[in-house]
Amino acid sequence: MKIRNIISFFGLLTMMACEPEMESFKPSPGDADFSTMVAVGNSLTAGFADGELYRSAQQNSYPNIVAQQLKHAGGGDFIQPLMKDEYGFGNRLVLDVIDGMLTPVPAGKQVNPDNLLSIYDEKGPFNNFGIPHAKADHLLVPGYGFLNPYFGRFAKNVNTSTVLNDAMIVEPTFFLLWIGNNDVLNYAIHGGEGETITNVEYFSKIIESIISLLAENNAPGAVANIPDITVIPFFTTIPSIGLVLTESQASELNLVYKDFPHIEFKAGQNGFVVTDAEAQGQIRQLTANELLLLSVPPDSMQYAGWGSMKPIPLQYYLSEQQIENVRETVDQYNSFIRKITGDMNLAFVDVNTPLKNAETGIIFDGVSFTTKFVTGGVFSLDGIHLTARGNAIVANEFIDAINKKYGSSVPKTSVTEFQGVIFP
Amino acid sequence: MMRKIFTSVLTVLFTLHVYAGGYQVSLHGQKQIGMGLTGTSLTIDGSSSFYNPGGLSMMVSERSILAGMSVINSYNLFHLQGTMYEARTENPPSTPFYFYGAARITGNLVAGIAVNTPYGNNLTWEEGWAGRFLVEETSLQAITIQPTASYLINDMLGIGAGVVFAPGKVELAKALRVEDQHEEGSMSIKGSTSGWGFNAGIMFKPLPEMNFGISYRSRIDMTLEDADARFSVPQSLQTYFPPLNKASTALPLPANLDFGASYEINDELMVAIALNYVFWDAYDTLAFDFDTNTTLLTDSKNPRMYSNRLIFRAGGQYRASEKLYLRLGGYYDPTPVNENYFTPETPSVNSVGITAGLSYMLLPEVSLDASFLYIHGMETQAAYSPANFAGRYKSRAYVPGIGLSYNF
Numbered sequence: 066m067k068i069r070n071i072i073s074f075f076g077l078l079t080m081m082a083c084e085p086e087m088e089s090f091k092p093s094p095g096d097a098d099f100s101t102m103v104a105v106g107n108s109l110t111a112g113f114a115d116g117e118l119y120r121s122a123q124q125n126s127y128p129n130i131v132a133q134q135l136k137h138a139g140g141g142d143f144i145q146p147l148m149k150d151e152y153g154f155g156n157r158l159v160l161d162v163i164d165g166m167l168t169p170v171p172a173g174k175q176v177n178p179d180n181l182l183s184i185y186d187e188k189g190p191f192n193n194f195g196i197p198h199a200k201a202d203h204l205l206v207p208g209y210g211f212l213n214p215y216f217g218r219f220a221k222n223v224n225t226s227t228v229l230n231d232a233m234i235v236e237p238t239f240f241l242l243w244i245g246n247n248d249v250l251n252y253a254i255h256g257g258e259g260e261t262i263t264n265v266e267y268f269s270k271i272i273e274s275i276i277s278l279l280a281e282n283n284a285p286g287a288v289a290n291i292p293d294i295t296v297i298p299f300f301t302t303i304p305s306i307g308l309v310l311t312e313s314q315a316s317e318l319n320l321v322y323k324d325f326p327h328i329e330f331k332a333g334q335n336g337f338v339v340t341d342a343e344a345q346g347q348i349r350q351l352t353a354n355e356l357l358l359l360s361v362p363p364d365s366m367q368y369a370g371w372g373s374m375k376p377i378p379l380q381y382y383l384s385e386q387q388i389e390n391v392r393e394t395v396d397q398y399n400s401f402i403r404k405i406t407g408d409m410n411l412a413f414v415d416v417n418t419p420l421k422n423a424e425t426g427i428i429f430d431g432v433s434f435t436t437k438f439v440t441g442g443v444f445s446l447d448g449i450h451l452t453a454r455g456n457a458i459v460a461n462e463f464i465d466a467i468n469k470k471y472g473s474s475v476p477k478t479s480v481t482e483f484q485g486v487i488f489p
Numbered sequence: 490m491m492r493k494i495f496t497s498v499l500t501v502l503f504t505l506h507v508y509a510g511g512y513q514v515s516l517h518g519q520k521q522i523g524m525g526l527t528g529t530s531l532t533i534d535g536s537s538s539f540y541n542p543g544g545l546s547m548m549v550s551e552r553s554i555l556a557g558m559s560v561i562n563s564y565n566l567f568h569l570q571g572t573m574y575e576a577r578t579e580n581p582p583s584t585p586f587y588f589y590g591a592a593r594i595t596g597n598l599v600a601g602i603a604v605n606t607p608y609g610n611n612l613t614w615e616e617g618w619a620g621r622f623l624v625e626e627t628s629l630q631a632i633t634i635q636p637t638a639s640y641l642i643n644d645m646l647g648i649g650a651g652v653v654f655a656p657g658k659v660e661l662a663k664a665l666r667v668e669d670q671h672e673e674g675s676m677s678i679k680g681s682t683s684g685w686g687f688n689a690g691i692m693f694k695p696l697p698e699m700n701f702g703i704s705y706r707s708r709i710d711m712t713l714e715d716a717d718a719r720f721s722v723p724q725s726l727q728t729y730f731p732p733l734n735k736a737s738t739a740l741p742l743p744a745n746l747d748f749g750a751s752y753e754i755n756d757e758l759m760v761a762i763a764l765n766y767v768f769w770d771a772y773d774t775l776a777f778d779f780d781t782n783t784t785l786l787t788d789s790k791n792p793r794m795y796s797n798r799l800i801f802r803a804g805g806q807y808r809a810s811e812k813l814y815l816r817l818g819g820y821y822d823p824t825p826v827n828e829n830y831f832t833p834e835t836p837s838v839n840s841v842g843i844t845a846g847l848s849y850m851l852l853p854e855v856s857l858d859a860s861f862l863y864i865h866g867m868e869t870q871a872a873y874s875p876a877n878f879a880g881r882y883k884s885r886a887y888v889p890g891i892g893l894s895y896n897f
Contacts, residue, residue: 442666
């Protein structure tokens with residue numbers, strides 16, 4: 066009798082001898098209907114990375130990551146206008162070691178002409194309307210596909226379609242909108258030359274029209290603000306006072322510039338010499354608060370004396386005033402985006418804050434990120450667009466905002482499942 | 490009768506929400522395991538060398554030799570906060586063991602030796618899991634070797650002490666956030682070291698059927714001076730991760746203050762309790778100091794912030810026949826880990842242990858001892874805040890054990 070008790074007790078323990086289970090996350094759509102979602106925006110929405118739009122980067126676009134998570138809460142298929150290969154229109158960068166330095170270089174692939182062919186009839190209609198290079202008002206321009214092949218390749222009618230009209234074909238029940246970067250970024254990446262910042266009032270009207278159209282059937286959605294672009298690696302990688310000189314080099318240069326008393330070199334760090342129409346002799350040195358752009362040709366810096374013997378042209382730096390123009394505009398755009406999102410009762414996604422915090426380092430799911438070029442993990446090789454892991458962080462910000470606004474329980478993605486920069 | 494006891498013990502254990510943890514292992518004698526890992530107040534055999542050197546002098550026989558081992562099959566489960574992501578461990582079974590030898594030198598003096606494994610950790614998370622940048626695999630293997638002397642002052646009082654020598658091995662592997670087309674980078678640190686400590690105790694026997702014991706095992710510092718640090722990284726980054734690097738780190742094995750009491754109700758039934766206070770606050774920081782640092786390989790100080798914890802243990806033994814002893818017990822082991830500094834390298838949650846055991850006398854001097862321990866780790870919501878890594882943890886462990894005792 067006692068023995069039997071013991072045997073049954075050990076038997077019971079053996080039956081319990083299985084791995085533990087946990088009640089897992091219970092997804093629910095809350096007040097929203099995620100069955101048909103469209104995402105509208107620019108390159109950041111398209112999944113553009115490493116200087117190009119290519120297939121695997123599109124698959125890791127932030128809206129596609131959100132869409133995969135929404136599937137747990139009633140979300141439907143999310144059709145993207147995928148490129149046929151990993152090189153898109155041929156501008157993709159890859160990382161290589163040049164003279165012992167990790168350097169992004171063109172992948173050097175021939176453009177596959179199939180990537181330029183219209184894919185609407187074969188694959189459409191689509192759910193991702195992220196159009197590289199698009200400014201806010203471009204989304205409303207009929208025939209924009211004729212001007213921008215990134216849209217042209219999947220527009221319903223390249224000569225008449227607007228991005229937004231095409232986006233409405235699937236009759237979305239939910240939308241994601243992240244637009245406006247290029248309205249200020251284009252100015253900034255050209256050093257303020259030959260490009261203008263979109264006027265805030267005009268921008269606000271455009272945003273209002275876009276949101277009204279997207280939400281016209283009372284479709285709920287989430288709208289993101291614009292990151293402070295001056296913290297991204299394109300602007301922060303090359304130090305503006307990165308001209309490092311020895312004592313003798315400094316005195317040699319001082320001789321060269323002896324007619325320009327406002328230009329002075331000393332041993333150590335010095336501001337690079339740049340063109341400036343308003344400066345004496347139309348040249349001056351950069352201050353520590355100015356930004357030298359990643360686009361400045363390294364060969365000219367290294368071998369042609371740019372920044373020391375010759376001034377760096379205007380399109381390669383942002384002056385303090387230009388930086389101020391950019392930041393002020395971003396603030397104004399963002400306060401309008403916040404306001405209208407509130408007025409229209411939509412989810413507001415603050416992408417600016419986490420990206421800003423990444424400047425000093427942020428940690429998600431045990432992985433640390435910074436905005437540092439190449440090694441930071443957030444930004445891809447063009448210094449402007451995100452890595453897959455960066456997109457996962459943005460996707461989780463969208464999901465947080467959606468859950469908060471609509472009382473839904475959409476599971477976030479595990480950030481570490483996505484890749485950062487691939488090293489050689 | 491037995492069924493009633495089983496039922497009530499189970500009920501008590503599952504309704505009280507008390508729980509031990511960290512990287513301490515308390516499997517040092519099949520008889521004690523069977524009784525809820527109590528042992529501080531027992532004077533049954535040479536295992537007192539470890540449990541309470543003061544009690545060794547009260548050993549019943551003239552000589553005692555014991556050996557045994559357990560097999561820890563442990564499972565951990567993790568759920569990443571806010572996601573559908575779950576990961577499991579694939580821990581290899583670990584095998585703590587013990588060997589005790591003791592002999593009465595004079596009427597009052599007993600000498601003994603204890604060789605066992607009071608500290609250890611053996612954890613392997615599934616490949617590619619979400620927390621791989623914190624830990625992929627970790628193992629701590631330490632053996633303690635303790636020569637002991639125990640003196641019986643009078644029939645009621647015994648004292649004893651031993652010197653502890655602890656050689657050990659530490660391994661840690663984790664992923665690095667740099668990847669090439671084929672694989673992600675990784676790092677491993679491996680090293681051996683040894684530490685010293687002591688173990689002292691007093692046994693008080695006010696009545697023939699009643700024992701009180703108190704014992705203190707000191708902290709042992711396992712300091713690794715030049716552990717091998719190995720890196721697997723993309724070729725272009727190899728200059729940042731020197732191939733023959735060394736690392737220093739230190740892991741404290743915490744001190745324990747134990748109190749125990751036992752009472753023989755009648756010839757058949759004996760009950761015991763033990764309070765085990767573990768000085769976990771010794772584990773404040775896990776630091777790594779690399780011989781060669783680079784911009785991508787910096788020294789690190791990782792807060793652990795463990796807190797001291799009291800473990801409550803209770804158990805009993807029932808002599809079913811001349812040859813058969815049955816045992817039952819349980820304990821509550823509260824995790825020493827701060828819920829904001831909860832790392833997946835020691836995912837120690839509050840847990841309840843339920844034990845059962847038996848001894849069968851093969852010969853009048855020789856018994857075969859067996860035990861089974863089930864550890865139920867409570868589901869815990871926790872985060873390692875410095876890495877923003879949050880989720881829920883849960884664990885289970887199944888620990889069968891077997892041993893032989895020869896008392897003559």
